[in-house]
Amino acid sequence: MSNDITRLHTGSPENLTERFAHRASHMKASEIRALFAVASRPDIVSLAGGMPNLSALPMEMMSEVVAKLIVENGAEALQYGSGQGHPKLREQICDVMALEGIRAHPDDVVVTTGSQQALDLISRIFIDPGDVILVEAPSYVGALGTFQQYEAQVVHVAMDEHGLIPQALREAITTTRAAGRKIKFIYLIPNYQNPGGVLLPAERRTEILEIARTAGIFVIEDNPYGLLGFDRPSPNAMRAEDSENVIYLGSFSKTIAPGFRVGWALVPQSLKEKIVIASESSILCPSNFSQLAISSYLSDQPWRDQIASFTQLYKTRRDAMLDSLEKHFPKEATWTKPEGGFYVWVTLPPEIDTKAMMPKAIVAKVAYVPGTAFYADGFGSWSMRLSYCYPSPERIRDGIKSLGGVLKTEMQIRGLN
Amino acid sequence: MSNDITRLHTGSPENLTERFAHRASHMKASEIRALFAVASRPDIVSLAGGMPNLSALPMEMMSEVVAKLIVENGAEALQYGSGQGHPKLREQICDVMALEGIRAHPDDVVVTTGSQQALDLISRIFIDPGDVILVEAPSYVGALGTFQQYEAQVVHVAMDEHGLIPQALREAITTTRAAGRKIKFIYLIPNYQNPGGVLLPAERRTEILEIARTAGIFVIEDNPYGLLGFDRPSPNAMRAEDSENVIYLGSFSKTIAPGFRVGWALVPQSLKEKIVIASESSILCPSNFSQLAISSYLSDQPWRDQIASFTQLYKTRRDAMLDSLEKHFPKEATWTKPEGGFYVWVTLPPEIDTKAMMPKAIVAKVAYVPGTAFYADGFGSWSMRLSYCYPSPERIRDGIKSLGGVLKTEMQIRGLN
Numbered sequence: 062m063s064n065d066i067t068r069l070h071t072g073s074p075e076n077l078t079e080r081f082a083h084r085a086s087h088m089k090a091s092e093i094r095a096l097f098a099v100a101s102r103p104d105i106v107s108l109a110g111g112m113p114n115l116s117a118l119p120m121e122m123m124s125e126v127v128a129k130l131i132v133e134n135g136a137e138a139l140q141y142g143s144g145q146g147h148p149k150l151r152e153q154i155c156d157v158m159a160l161e162g163i164r165a166h167p168d169d170v171v172v173t174t175g176s177q178q179a180l181d182l183i184s185r186i187f188i189d190p191g192d193v194i195l196v197e198a199p200s201y202v203g204a205l206g207t208f209q210q211y212e213a214q215v216v217h218v219a220m221d222e223h224g225l226i227p228q229a230l231r232e233a234i235t236t237t238r239a240a241g242r243k244i245k246f247i248y249l250i251p252n253y254q255n256p257g258g259v260l261l262p263a264e265r266r267t268e269i270l271e272i273a274r275t276a277g278i279f280v281i282e283d284n285p286y287g288l289l290g291f292d293r294p295s296p297n298a299m300r301a302e303d304s305e306n307v308i309y310l311g312s313f314s315k316t317i318a319p320g321f322r323v324g325w326a327l328v329p330q331s332l333k334e335k336i337v338i339a340s341e342s343s344i345l346c347p348s349n350f351s352q353l354a355i356s357s358y359l360s361d362q363p364w365r366d367q368i369a370s371f372t373q374l375y376k377t378r379r380d381a382m383l384d385s386l387e388k389h390f391p392k393e394a395t396w397t398k399p400e401g402g403f404y405v406w407v408t409l410p411p412e413i414d415t416k417a418m419m420p421k422a423i424v425a426k427v428a429y430v431p432g433t434a435f436y437a438d439g440f441g442s443w444s445m446r447l448s449y450c451y452p453s454p455e456r457i458r459d460g461i462k463s464l465g466g467v468l469k470t471e472m473q474i475r476g477l478n
Numbered sequence: 479m480s481n482d483i484t485r486l487h488t489g490s491p492e493n494l495t496e497r498f499a500h501r502a503s504h505m506k507a508s509e510i511r512a513l514f515a516v517a518s519r520p521d522i523v524s525l526a527g528g529m530p531n532l533s534a535l536p537m538e539m540m541s542e543v544v545a546k547l548i549v550e551n552g553a554e555a556l557q558y559g560s561g562q563g564h565p566k567l568r569e570q571i572c573d574v575m576a577l578e579g580i581r582a583h584p585d586d587v588v589v590t591t592g593s594q595q596a597l598d599l600i601s602r603i604f605i606d607p608g609d610v611i612l613v614e615a616p617s618y619v620g621a622l623g624t625f626q627q628y629e630a631q632v633v634h635v636a637m638d639e640h641g642l643i644p645q646a647l648r649e650a651i652t653t654t655r656a657a658g659r660k661i662k663f664i665y666l667i668p669n670y671q672n673p674g675g676v677l678l679p680a681e682r683r684t685e686i687l688e689i690a691r692t693a694g695i696f697v698i699e700d701n702p703y704g705l706l707g708f709d710r711p712s713p714n715a716m717r718a719e720d721s722e723n724v725i726y727l728g729s730f731s732k733t734i735a736p737g738f739r740v741g742w743a744l745v746p747q748s749l750k751e752k753i754v755i756a757s758e759s760s761i762l763c764p765s766n767f768s769q770l771a772i773s774s775y776l777s778d779q780p781w782r783d784q785i786a787s788f789t790q791l792y793k794t795r796r797d798a799m800l801d802s803l804e805k806h807f808p809k810e811a812t813w814t815k816p817e818g819g820f821y822v823w824v825t826l827p828p829e830i831d832t833k834a835m836m837p838k839a840i841v842a843k844v845a846y847v848p849g850t851a852f853y854a855d856g857f858g859s860w861s862m863r864l865s866y867c868y869p870s871p872e873r874i875r876d877g878i879k880s881l882g883g884v885l886k887t888e889m890q891i892r893g894l895n
Contacts, residue, residue: 077696077748080662082606082628088755112558120552128545135537139735141529174591174739177762185627189499207759210602211499245497279494318556322591322765331494338505342624343760345594348739351765 084190087210091202091434096419100428106460108447109428111255111403113315114378117370122362123318130357142349144341145333146172146325150356154325157359158311161287162297165304165327171336172347176285176312176324180204182339183246183281183308183326184211192245193237197225199406199435199444201255201283204248208437213245215437222397224261225249227268234276246308247273247280252287252295253402256435256446260400263296270303285312285324286402288368291376295401305329313355315403316368321351375403381454382447382461389465391472396447403450406432408443409468412475415445418467425463501607504627508619508851513836517845523877525864526845528672528820530732531795534787539779540735547774559766561758562750563589563742567773571742574776575728578704579714582721582744588753589764593702593729593741597621599756600663600698600725600743601628609662610654614642616823616852616861618672618700621665625854630662632854639814641678642666644685651693663725664690664697669704669712670819673852673863677817680713687720702729702741703819705785708793712818722746730772732820733785738768792820798871799864799878806882808889813864820867823849825860826885829892832862835884842880 100107130138145151151167158165173179180203188194190212196204198217208215216237219229230247237244249269251261261269273280282299300309312324328336340347358364382405386396396407409415416431430448432441447464449457472478517524547555562568568584575582590596597620605611607629613621615634625632633654636646647664654661666686668678678686690697699716717726729741745753757764775781799822803813813824826832833848847865849858866874889895 077746078752080604080696081752082602082604082609085603085752088603088752088759090751090755094758115553115556118552118556120548123552123556124545124548127548128541131537131541131544135535135540136532137737139532139535139540139737141731141736174761174765178760181760185499186502186505187497187499189501192499203759203762210756210759279497314558318767319558320554320556320766322761322763322767329494334507335495335498335502335505338507339627341511342505342620342627343595343598344591344739345620346739348591348765348768349737350735350739350771351767354767 084210084212087212091206096428096430099423104426105423106427106452106456106463108449108452108457108460108464109430110451111448112451113319113371114374114451115318117374118318118367123358126357126361127354130353134353138350138353140349142346142352144346145337146170146347147349147352147356150352153356153359154311158298158309158327161284161295162301163309163327164301169327169330169333171326171328171333171340172352173324173326173340174344174347175314175319175322176283176310176326177203177207178340178343179310179324179326180207180283182336182343184208184213185339186332186335187245188213191243193242194245195230195233195247197249197254197257199256199432199441200248201250202434204283205435205437214242217436217438217440220257220259222259224251224254224257224259224265225269227265227272230269230272234272234278244278247278248283249280249299250283251299252284253289253399253404255286255402256404256430257406258397258399258402258404260295266296266299267302270299270306274303274306280307281310282307283310285315288316289372289375290401291372291379292400300327308332316371317355317358317364321355323347323351323355375450378449378452378454378457381457382449385458385461389462391465391469391478393472393477394468403448405447405449407445407447410472410477411443412477413443413468413471416442418471421467421471422464425467427460427463427467429464501627501629504629508623513845513847516840521843522840523844523869523873523880525866525869525874525877525881526847527868528865529868530736530788531791531868532735534791535735535784540775543774543778544771547770551770555767555770557766559763559769561763562754563587563764564766564769564773567769570773570776571728575715575726575744578701578712579718580726580744581718586744586747586750588743588745588750588757589769590741590743590757591761591764592731592736592739593700593727593743594620594624595757595760596727596741596743597624597700599753599760601625601630602756603749603752604662605630608660610659611662612647612650612664614666614671614674616673616849616858617665618667619851621700622852622854631659634853634855634857637671637674637676639676641668641671641674641676641682642686644682644689647686647689651689651695661695664695665700666697666716667700668716669701670706670816670821672703672819673821673847674823675814675816675819675821677712683713683716684719687716687723691720691723697724698727699724700727702732705733706789706792707818708789708796709817717744725749733788734772734775734781738772740764740768740772792867795866795869795871795874798874799866802875802878806879808882808886808895810889810894811885820865822864822866824862824864827889827894828860829894830860830885830888833859835888838884838888839881842884844877844880844884846881
């Protein structure tokens with residue numbers, strides 16, 4: 062009988078890559094990826110990564126929280142859990158979201174393996190190949206990658222120092238639809254945007270929600286940094302104003318620690334069952350171990366004070382960065398002035414190619430992310446993202462000084478100053 | 479300007495469900511799902527779930543392992559990690575796989591959020607809508623669900639008490655291809671199959687690998703139970719014999735604990751980069767917290783002895799189940815005799831509909847999973863999966879006795895005895 066088969070087919074297995082699905086052609090490494098290997102060398106000041114600084118987190122305390130959890134409730138913490146996430150943690154997540162004006166029911170919260178998984182599940186549920194997703198210009202590289210893997214077309218909408226420009230959104234909707242394309246949703250990071258570092262003011266939030274509702278398009282509000290405002294709380298979340306047309310994504314990665322991989326989606330009731338089923342197919346259930354570690358921490362520890370410590374730590378670093386940018390960057394450069402979060406976005410003269418300049422920066426022992434990483438369309442070559450979250454203020458000053466030197470040389474070469 | 483939009487579109491947002499992608503129509507709750515809510519009631523003897531029994535796991539020890547990890551290495555354990563998984567854990571995974579004859583390099587291991595995530599990523603990379611996946615008849619419900627979400631057509635291939643029948647595989651390949659369908663891969667659980675409970679002998683493994691190679695089809699070997707053989711070690715993994723044409727999936731859920739959500743894929747070199755990129759898009763990175771907890775446990779604790787304790791615990795329960803099946807089930811029923819793992823598969827006269835019978839079993843305080851859950855094609859109505867992993871031997875005996883009573887009544891009603 063095996064003759065039947067050998068007659069029909071070649072004797073040796075083909076290469077696996079020849080059998081990839083069509084969508085696999087969209088699975089490409091981001092520009093950031095190769096960079097991180099270099100940027101993580103200890104002699105380099107990395108202003109590239111978005112790793113939270115955990116030095117403010119008392120490890121003895123975290124150790125005790127987790128040890129107690131396993132002794133007292135190990136049979137649950139180490140077992141499979143619910144696909145939607147642990148009920149107690151979902152209640153606590155509602156308390157966390159209340160700080161940004163959100164009134165929500167734990168039934169509408171779906172816990173995910175970081176909010177990245179929520180982005181993946183939403184993409185899976187909504188994106189047909191060719192659908193358009195509207196995003197800020199620039200936007201989070203991890204969201205762009207996921208939308209593209211699901212074969213969406215990403216369309217960027219202009220921002221200014223106050224975030225997404227409502228009028229630009231109106232025009233993008235009109236233009237996209239006039240071209241016969243289907244807009245699936247708008248993806249936004251209203252607080253201390255990644256990579257822009259800007260804050261969307263309350264009035265714009267209202268206006269954008271109104272535009273979206275009128276156009277029959279829903280909004281994905283991605284909010285990992287909302288509690289990290291330096292001098293005042295962020296405006297209420299967009300979800301606080303519209304519970305039907307906004308899917309809200311939250312995360313403990315920046316307010317507690319990313320190693321737990323615990324994020325969540327707060328979704329309209331009509332989406333809940335579908336996203337749970339998609340998540341079960343993807344991972345069965347989020348980790349009880351991680352979820353209950355966070356739940357115990359939220360129950361027993363002064364987590365609001367902890368967030369205040371993180372905020373203070375990042376504010377000091379933001380100050381160091383803005384101060385040294387002022388001192389060391391060429392006068393032709395401009396940058397955003399973040400009031401929270403992790404990032405500064407620098408815009409240079411269009412003649413400067415930040416990607417081509419990277420090797421020179423590495424030689425000068427400093428790393429950043431070239432602006433093109435945050436665009437799906439090749440734009441951004443004369444901009445860069447600088448992160449102040451991880452290095453010490455001294456290292457930030459050293460790094461900006463070195464980078465300023467590289468930039469000035471680059472401008473001289475091009476006769477720009 | 480907002481008039482432009484209101485003129486073009488309706489004023490109120492449509493229901494989100496109207497905007498789902500085409501693939502969302504394939505995201506359906508499994509039959510098991512609704513069942514588990516009932517089966518988890520404490521008065522019900524649940525022979526339905528596949529939850530490992532963690533009573534053999536010393537929680538004091540696990541607590542100390544994790545506490546020490548966070549005090550000594552919290553800055554890494556609570557931080558983002560590598561998309562491919564932690565290098566040290568990937569080395570240790572190679573040591574674990576060596577117990578089943580696999581020689582592998584840590585570079586070829588990709589750590590996932592449970593092996594379910596590996597199934598999801600592989601489906602994403604390989605399955606185009608309409609592709610055929612060959613699976614055992616019956617097969618793991620979670621795999622069937624994932625393949626279907628990616629719009630594959632699942633074709634079942636007959637098993638007997640020694641697992642997949644090679645001749646049936648040959649015929650399925652010939653028939654499927656004669657019908658003009660494209661076979662993407664073969665998905666198998668060679669050890670103590672879920673739900674069949676059967677073991678694929680070494681000769682059949684070799685024969686099936688040969689059939690697959692000859693036909694130019696690759697094999698996914700899913701092996702969560704391989705180290706849980708009761709009286710002797712399982713035969714070498716199929717991956718031990720063929721490193722080019724087998725994607726191997728492993729998991730710590732049954733040998734340590736499922737709450738960590740740590741599994742892995744061992745993949746041919748040509749697939750490695752693609753699966754890492756797909757995983758990064760899906761979850762950024764697996765949890766360092768979970769990975770390093772497992773890594774510390776493997777480094778510092780007698781994990782082989784711990785697996786032996788688990789095995790002993792499951793063997794006692796298997797014995798209780800087989801013994802009471804013999805005593806209490808009608809003579810017309812037949813069942814598999816597992817030499818390891820968690821499950822017994824029961825076949826009844828075709829007149830018995832195990833799904834329709836479930837409410838009667840619940841009244842008798844016992845739950846199982848109806849056979850149809852493990853088929854993509856509606857087959858299996860006169861079979862059921864019984865799990866002996868979780869309840870105590872006494873509860874298993876009580877449950878089987880009750881279920882035997884329900885069955886005998888059912889057979890009398892239908893004039894079958």
